[in-house]
Amino acid sequence: MCGGDPRFGSQLVEAGPGVAEVISAVPFQENPPLSSDWLRSEMLERFQVIRPVEIDPGTRVLEVGAGAHAISTVPLAYRVGAQGRVVAVERERWTHFREVVHAVGLADRILPLTCDARRLPFRSNVFELGACIHGIRSLRSEGRMVEVFQEMLRVAPRILLAESLPLARNPAQRAHLAMYDLRQEIFEALNGVPDDLHYLSLDRLVGLVERAGGSVLQARVVEVDLPHALAYLPRAYVQRVPDPQKREDLLHRWDGAEQLRRRYGADHPPVGVIVAEVAY
Ligand SMILES: C[S@@+](CC[C@H](N)C(=O)[O-])C[C@H]1O[C@@H](n2cnc3c(N)ncnc32)[C@H](O)[C@@H]1O
DSSP: OOOTTTHHHHHHHHHHHHHHHHHTOOOOOOOOTSSSTTHHHHHHHHHHHHHOOOOOOOOEEEEOOOOTOOOOHHHHHHHTTTHHHHEEEESSSTTTTTHHHHHHTTTTEEEEEESOTTSOOSSSTOOEEEEEEEEGGGOOOOOOOOHHEEEEEEEESSEEEEEOOOSSSSSSHHHHEEEEHHHHHHHHHHHHOOOOOOOOOOHHHHHHHHTTEEEEEEEEEEEOOOOOEEEEEHHHHTOOOOSSSHHHHHHHHHHHHHHHHHHHHHEEEEEEEEEEOOOO
16 A cells, blocks of 8 residues: 555655665564555655754654654664664553664663553653654544653753654545545444544644643754555444444545545654743
8 A cells, every 4th residue: 555656665765875875674563554665665764754853863852642653763772773762652552662663773761661651750851852654643632742852852952753743635645645544433433532643733733732831942843745544544443333324424425535545545644843942
């Protein structure tokens, strides 16, 4: 579902030999119907998203919501260099994390830590940067987002947030949003708790950072132009929704979204990137 996209190859070349070397060491993943290079493509997107942000070699980074594949942890670890460190905080999902960070040769810069980012076990300002890349969507409510941003601003004087925006500039981005926007409701219907919340606008994200006590230094939109296969959920998964009316409605919308995806593919929407510091 993203294999062989020519944009991946050309952007890999543009990213430079160091990034290309890291990406080419990322293990292939067998998760049909996703193509086996989906993790490489997603990781390249994370490299692109943090590229405009100043991260000095030697920086100590606290990352929130690292996820099961270290997709954003590896780019952060690459950017901090051999003297830097990334403490990667994750509440529960570590499935391929060790395998990936070892495969790319950056495991010695990365310290994984299982905990809830709303209560980080660190003294104030022990890090130089707090980062949450494509993880805000998983924080389950705006109230929790504020709590997590507050905690990040307590342990680091500067934070970097990146999250997809609810914007579509072409049919492939519209196709991504159509499928992605079903996820919150599907997870809620199946598990009783929402996950993968609808993307927030950049203004709304800025407002939440300010509520958390942050002063925004930069808020920019990064256009990625890469495929994005990860919103996809199998139809069989939606068929497990117990409420018949809800199931019918979701299946109908899933069919529409899948039709768009087959016709246009699915691309990353523009990404909002925010850098903020503690407001005095
Ligand atoms: C979308 S996923 C992975 C994001 C990853 N950084 C990336 O670039 O794809 C976000 C992760 O945040 C984790 N998460 C959600 N709430 C959390 C919390 N309160 N503390 C720590 N991790 C959390 C989830 O378990 C999930 O694995």
